[in-house]
Amino acid sequence: MTNDIARREPSPADVRRWRRYLADERAEASVYRDLAGRRTGEEREILLALAEAERRHEQHWLDLLGDRVGKPLRGDLRTRVLGFLARRFGSVFVLALAQRAEARSPYGADVDATPQMAADEQIHEEVVRALAARGRQRLSGTFRAAVFGANDGLVSNLALVLGISASGVPNHVVLLTGISGLLAGALSMGAGEYVSVRSQRELLEASTPNPAARTVLPDLDVDANELTLVYRARGMSPEDATTHAAEVLSGLATYNVEPDADAVEVDEHESVGNGWSAAVSSFCFFASGALIPIIPYLFGLQGTTAVIVAAVLVGIVLLGTGAVVGLLSGASPLKRALRQLAIGYGAAAATYLLGLLFGATLG
Template sequence: MDEQRPGLSDPSPATLRRWRRRLADEREEARVYRELAERRHGEEREILLALAEAEARHAAHWERLLGERIGRPRRGTLRMRTLAFLARHLGWVFVLALMQRAENRIPYGAPDVPASIVADERIHAEVVRGLAMRGRARLSGTLRAAVFGVNDGLVSNIALVLGVVGGGATPGTVLLTGLSGLLAGALSMAAGEYVSVSSQRELLSASAPDEAARESIPRLDVDANELALVYRARGMSAEEARHRADTVLRRSRTGPLPELPGVADPEVVGTGFGAAVSSFVFFAAGAALPVLPFLAGMAGGAAVAVAGAVTGAALLAVGAVVGVLSGAPPLRRALRQLAIGAGAAATTYLLGLLFGATVV
């Protein structure tokens, strides 16, 4: 029993504070999962509610340890309270990505954390990873267009603006150049995403199994047929394909027609129109930021400083969001994004100074 382990029967004040904090965090985690479950349905809702029940079970462990010393109910850490707030007001994929990181922060080496809770939290992290993967798959086409769009708008237009500034262009010319870059880039990105996503959907559709072939399964000769070749062509080993084919043939005689192995659902990549609109809007939004100081009538070093600061802050935000959604460290992704944008802007500015562009 946990209560019999050294240090648990006569806990110090610091230990009691730690237990109360863990109790508060477990309650907050359960609340986050319940909030997320309210926005889902079917299997995903059941999984989230099961996770909430598991966190409530962990909270009960700390309640038992504290006993009469439990004290007044405490609030969870700022991180967990923020996640609960986001679960109510923000997209669930983003919150799940954050919860995945939170599940990995359990103090695995602490002697007062039972091995069962440590194991539970590791499994919870995998469950959350799986749920987040589902959400990322649904968002992949439009999300990719949005992220690439805003990032490309920021980087390309700050580089363009600083390039002509370095070349000695007047504020009016800088503004015209920035707005032209915004429109041209947004149209180009939208067209590219439309062609890319539409082509990907067409490739997936062309690789989908033919319904006529599926309907032919019950009429195949049980002793001589090539059904196993279908599964081998889709990547199964010869033995696995033969076993699968035999199973399918038996079931096709008595039950509904089985599905032939297919490829990813075309809906996973989104629609060409949706990707194009998303790319256009987000590229334009990103590209507008470096131009804002010049639109406001600023000029010279002040305008460049404001444009750089605004663009840098946006690059940091985009990098952090991408990091969270991909499960990577957000700070590292944010700094990488900033370094890429700063490098591109510095390069074009130096080229402008070097060539001394003359604008007519």
């Protein structure tokens, strides 16, 4: 396809577009190399392979441009930001951004790009998605506690403060209510997280087989083969369970080896963390979010001014947490930010209206 394109005289618009693609490919390859520099082992090799693929795409545009390459252009703003973040952090956030960048590839609709290049970009998105998924799994517990804790603190205390403020009570009452809401909510979140983590760990521990069961395998009746029941209880069909149990016992008898852990143990369950660390984290995240709505009252602001300032401060933080959720999930940061803002403001508006209603009724 490259030769066919090269036979026709490209228009100035073609040349500009090719040069932009060339700059973007170079910038993306640089991002992957920078990320690879912060990785080891398999992840490093995968990232370097992605960089090599971008180099092949770069060569395609070089071949088309020929002597029209001109002065090297800079990559687009998104790619340059990616490169900066990759050099400074090399985190899952960068991989999530790279995943979105690959998803926006224009090659599928560009006649000057080969079908192989368009296919490469789609596959690159999946490769980066898989790499980012590893980091998302590592972050999932902490990230969940951070986002939900802070968001709960923001929304619940903003709603509480605005509802009380709208009822017309004095400023010191609003402030006292906000501080009480902060402490009550943070303590509740911390206690709830501790109970949740401890309960989950106890349930998982109850499902873990007794390691001592391995020592009795050599004494099992080969004809009765009770080990078959273990595998059937795990979900194997009777035929598969019988075959696998026979293989395990045959290996013990033939080679006189130690019983394999697979004979009685289930797959290792995911770590659920420590109850106390989860409780402290939830307390701190909720408290940090719940502090935002009462800041204007701490500085002496009153009435409508305090309400507006509190709403603006909370809105900014809601937009930030929503954007972070969007980045990590590979979705649009703007949509997630606006969704978070709408939910938070919706809850606050409802309690504010109720406060106005109760204030008018009591008055």
